[in-house]
Amino acid sequence: MDEKEYKSTYHSINPQCCAFEKAVNSRVCNCSKSQRFNLADREGVACTHSLSQQRCSDFLAQLREKARFTLKRLEVDQPLAHNEEIKIQNGGLIGLQGQVESQTKRVVEDIDALLTLAEQEFNNLEKFPYSEVMQVITTYKIRERSKRHS
Numbered sequence: 001m002d003e004k005e006y007k008s009t010y011h012s013i014n015p016q017c018c019a020f021e022k023a024v025n026s027r028v029c030n031c032s033k034s035q036r037f038n039l040a041d042r043e044g045v046a047c048t049h050s051l052s053q054q055r056c057s058d059f060l061a062q063l064r065e066k067a068r069f070t071l072k073r074l075e076v077d078q079p080l081a082h083n084e085e086i087k088i089q090n091g092g093l094i095g096l097q098g099q100v101e102s103q104t105k106r107v108v109e110d111i112d113a114l115l116t117l118a119e120q121e122f123n124n125l126e127k128f129p130y131s132e133v134m135q136v137i138t139t140y141k142i143r144e145r146s147k148r149h150s
Contacts, residue, residue: 013037018045019056020111022082023089026143031111052112058125059115063092063137066130070138087140095136099129 011017014037023029024036024045033049047053064080067073067088071080080088093108100117108114122128 013039014044014046016047016050016053018047019053019060020089020093021045022085023093023108023111026086026090028090028106029093029108029111033112049112052115055115055119055125056111059128060089060092062125062128062130063088063133066134067092067137070134083142086142087137090142091137091140092133094140095133096128098136099132 018024018031018034020029020031021044024031024034025043031047033047033052035046035048037044037046047056071084071087073080073084093111093114094106096118097108097114098104100114100121118128119125
């Protein structure tokens with residue numbers, strides 16, 4: 001299956017993509033509203049709740065916008081590299097978790113529950129503590145790929 005055909009099929013079977021798909025697939029974050037599926041040799045993640053999916057998309061857009069300086073990116077519309085997207089998604093969720101929970105963890109067990117808790121504490125998305133979250137994104141280390149032995 002070529003890439004164009006894969007993307008077309010992917011979007012037809014997954015019309016409500018998980019905004020934090022890379023975070024969920026990295027096994028650092030999970031979500032009670034996500035559903036995994038396989039297509040060809042790849043794993044995808046769908047969101048099962050449209051309001052949650054919209055909230056996650058809005059939060060991720062805020063993270064990307066605020067992380068532009070952190071990632072030394074001036075162009076808004078330029079797509080991010082895979083490793084930058086992982087830093088934003090995993091670092092952003094772990095950073096937010098650190099602001100709403102008393103103990104710091106390296107895994108987010110439920111993205112939807114975390115955003116609900118953060119909205120209760122900060123009233124709305126715009127009031128989230130983004131400067132503290134950006135510090136975690138800046139220092140977040142992506143897991144090194146394991147070396148394959150031949």
